[in-house]
Amino acid sequence: MAGERTASRLEAAFRRGRPALVAYLMAGYPDRTTSLRALARAADAGADVIELGVPYGDPLADGPVIADAAQVARRAPGGFGLAETIDLAREFISGRGDDCPPLVLMTYLNPLMSMGLPRAADLMREAGVAGVIVPDMPPEAARPWRAVAGGLDTVFLLAPTSTDERVRVVADASAGFVYCVSTTGVTGERETLADAGRRLVERVRAATTLPVAIGFGIGTPEQAAEAARIADGVIVGSAIVRRQHDPSVVGDFVRSLARAVHESGRGSAG
Amino acid sequence: MSGSLLPSAEEAYASPDAQGFFGPYGGTFVPETVVPALEELAHAFDEALGDPAFDAELGALLADYVGRPSPLYRADRLAEAVGLGTVWLKREDLNHTGAHKINNTLGQCLLAKRMGKRRVIAETGAGQHGVATATTAALMGLECAIFMGTEDIRRQALNVYKMRLLGAEVVPVADGTGTLADAVTAALRHWVERVEDTFYVLGSAVGPHPYPTIVRHFQKVIGEEALSQLREKGARMPDAVVACVGGGSNAIGIFYPFLRDVPADERPLLIGAEAAGLGLETDKHGAALTKGRPGVLHGFYSYLLQDEAGNPKEAYSISAGLDYPGVGPEHSYLKDAGLVRYEAVTDREALDAFALLARTEGIIPAIESAHALAMLPRLAAELGPDASVLVNVSGRGDKDMDIVREAGLGA
Ligand SMILES: Cc1ncc(COP(=O)(O)O)c(C=O)c1O
Numbered sequence: 001m002a003g004e005r006t007a008s009r010l011e012a013a014f015r016r017g018r019p020a021l022v023a024y025l026m027a028g029y030p031d032r033t034t035s036l037r038a039l040a041r042a043a044d045a046g047a048d049v050i051e052l053g054v055p056y057g058d059p060l061a062d063g064p065v066i067a068d069a070a071q072v073a074r075r076a077p078g079g080f081g082l083a084e085t086i087d088l089a090r091e092f093i094s095g096r097g098d099d100c101p102p103l104v105l106m107t108y109l110n111p112l113m114s115m116g117l118p119r120a121a122d123l124m125r126e127a128g129v130a131g132v133i134v135p136d137m138p139p140e141a142a143r144p145w146r147a148v149a150g151g152l153d154t155v156f157l158l159a160p161t162s163t164d165e166r167v168r169v170v171a172d173a174s175a176g177f178v179y180c181v182s183t184t185g186v187t188g189e190r191e192t193l194a195d196a197g198r199r200l201v202e203r204v205r206a207a208t209t210l211p212v213a214i215g216f217g218i219g220t221p222e223q224a225a226e227a228a229r230i231a232d233g234v235i236v237g238s239a240i241v242r243r244q245h246d247p248s249v250v251g252d253f254v255r256s257l258a259r260a261v262h263e264s265g266r267g268s269a270g
Numbered sequence: 271m272s273g274s275l276l277p278s279a280e281e282a283y284a285s286p287d288a289q290g291f292f293g294p295y296g297g298t299f300v301p302e303t304v305v306p307a308l309e310e311l312a313h314a315f316d317e318a319l320g321d322p323a324f325d326a327e328l329g330a331l332l333a334d335y336v337g338r339p340s341p342l343y344r345a346d347r348l349a350e351a352v353g354l355g356t357v358w359l360k361r362e363d364l365n366h367t368g369a370h371k372i373n374n375t376l377g378q379c380l381l382a383k384r385m386g387k388r389r390v391i392a393e394t395g396a397g398q399h400g401v402a403t404a405t406t407a408a409l410m411g412l413e414c415a416i417f418m419g420t421e422d423i424r425r426q427a428l429n430v431y432k433m434r435l436l437g438a439e440v441v442p443v444a445d446g447t448g449t450l451a452d453a454v455t456a457a458l459r460h461w462v463e464r465v466e467d468t469f470y471v472l473g474s475a476v477g478p479h480p481y482p483t484i485v486r487h488f489q490k491v492i493g494e495e496a497l498s499q500l501r502e503k504g505a506r507m508p509d510a511v512v513a514c515v516g517g518g519s520n521a522i523g524i525f526y527p528f529l530r531d532v533p534a535d536e537r538p539l540l541i542g543a544e545a546a547g548l549g550l551e552t553d554k555h556g557a558a559l560t561k562g563r564p565g566v567l568h569g570f571y572s573y574l575l576q577d578e579a580g581n582p583k584e585a586y587s588i589s590a591g592l593d594y595p596g597v598g599p600e601h602s603y604l605k606d607a608g609l610v611r612y613e614a615v616t617d618r619e620a621l622d623a624f625a626l627l628a629r630t631e632g633i634i635p636a637i638e639s640a641h642a643l644a645m646l647p648r649l650a651a652e653l654g655p656d657a658s659v660l661v662n663v664s665g666r667g668d669k670d671m672d673i674v675r676e677a678g679l680g681a
Contacts, residue, residue: 161302
């Protein structure tokens with residue numbers, strides 16, 4: 001499917017002949033040790049990709065659960081930010097060796113800029129991070145980052161409001177996978193998976209050979225299974241972060257999500 | 271325009287470029303959900319600019335509803351008190367609703383109607399932009415919600431009451447410090463959710479492209495009027511033009527025509543007054559240009575008060591309209607290019623200037639505007655007793671009565 005191009009580690013995680021579960025956790029929440037243990041439980045429980053959130057003070061694209069978790073992590077003694085998140089990722093990845101799902105950092109742009117884009121990219125590569133998601137960095141604004149991001153996949157987001165023209169631009173710019181935001185709105189659990197998300201996934205599929213994942217608003221195994229019938233990957237955030245203070249609960253919950261996703265529907269052509 | 275061989279500032283810097291950058295500042299750093307809405311807005315704005323009917327409708331409202339042109343008043347008793355030859359006051363405080371904000375909300379709400387939106391939202395700090403938006407929404411029959419920090423709701427109770435009377439819903443924002451920056455975030459997030467039927471009326475020369483350009487366009491009437499009023503009065507070009515800078519809309523409104531239409535060798539010193547709050551040596555100020563460093567907040571790249579890790583810092587000022595950790599991107603450009611000088615004024619200096627204007631001229635300014643007035647003694651020392659200075663009195667002080675009373679003025 002990928003033709004001559006070799007799939008990146010991140011992309012490969014979506015091409016195992018079944019849909020993939022992407023589990024979002026907030027770094028440093030409620031504290032460093034607990035977040036590290038929750039990461040381990042999520043990986044053990046079958047998360048195919050881990051999205052690790054960088055605590056930030058003005059998370060424009062996030063709903064209350066993730067925004068509040070970020071505040072708690074940020075206010076920890078010494079403060080938890082991008083540098084501490086990369087360090088956490090390094091410890092987690094090196095600790096697991098080969099048995100580690102690819103890890104994607106979700107950060108806002110200003111922490112990257114504040115650290116300096118080249119240094120941020122270097123530290124992430126050294127830590128073994130697979131890619132980044134930067135919700136306030138549309139492809140048009142990404143040139144300085146892409147110039148230094150070699151080896152890291154940059155995942156861009158699409159929304160139901162995106163025009164066909166933007167679907168093309170964003171899908172072309174993405175690497176690893178394309179992130180479809182299922183609803184117009186911030187992160188958070190919702191009652192039903194919006195129809196808008198389904199239509200978006202179909203439009204994106206028509207525009208790219210990359211895996212297509214869907215996120216925002218998915219909070220139960222049932223919703224995850226439903227989402228997995230249309231997409232190559234299902235991203236669950238707030239519902240996990242809400243349980244993150246208890247790593248064993250995170251483990252149980254991620255296991256139920258992974259089972260629902262893996263046993264569901266289509267799966268990507270491997 | 272004046273036949274000078276020097277390039278105008280507009281020619282000297284493409285302002286902004288097609289992506290909305292003023293030099294390195296500005297741009298569009300927002301979640302994908304709102305990118306199409308911003309593209310749609312830019313398109314609608316371009317179309318409106320090419321439509322004489324739009325100008326005519328806005329012009330009629332500015333004249334008959336706002337009361338423009340606002341007077342240019344020669345404040346001789348103030349000039350004498352501060353030791354300057356001439357002080358000109360541009361009286362934006364005499365606009366309907368009491369500040370320059372109404373120029374912008376009329377323009378943006380007309381755009382909203384053109385785009386077929388039936389609902390507008392806005393953020394507000396001092397409440398002036400909220401009142402102006404609620405007013406315009408009432409006038410145009412648009413549904414209206416105003417996001418406001420809980421601390422500002424406390425500080426600006428009168429304006430909150432006015433917004434409700436005008437039929438707007440005031441949405442309290444308790445996040446963070448409950449001030450303007452938090453209200454902007456809440457409004458942006460809400461916009462992400464309701465982008466299909468909702469127009470975001472941004473209140474200052476900030477935000478993602480095309481907002482800084484749109485706000486400048488609707489506020490440049492201040493400087494255009496001032497220039498022609500000086501000419502009509504046979505007055506010479508002032509030596510300096512001063513405005514306060516929160517996000518920077520009243521300042522860009524008065525500066526821009528001087529940058530665009532006045533050749534560099536005749537151009538007055540342009541000075542923006544930021545909030546130094548309790549002092550620049552403390553953490554309690556709102557001086558993004560003086561003490562910040564460039565970064566991204568609320569969708570644009572500009573000078574920003576931020577911590578080591580890149581989190582926005584809390585800003586502080588006695589005036590709710592100036593305690594914002596960022597500043598409009600064009601101001602960042604103008605600072606770096608040396609085209610405008612930015613200085614910071616403490617709460618104390620602003621209160622003194624507030625009292626001085628009240629006592630010498632019988633004009634009670636907004637505390638925001640008092641920051642610009644506080645530059646007058648400094649300019650007298652710098653430019654000498656014959657100098658002429660134009661100050662933008664961006665708003666009136668009714669909303670600030672409780673604050674100045676608490677501060678002990680007039681006791
Ligand atoms: C009277 C007045 N002046 C100035 C400001 C600051 O805004 P800007 O810098 O956009 O003019 C405000 C903001 O609310 C205001 O109410």
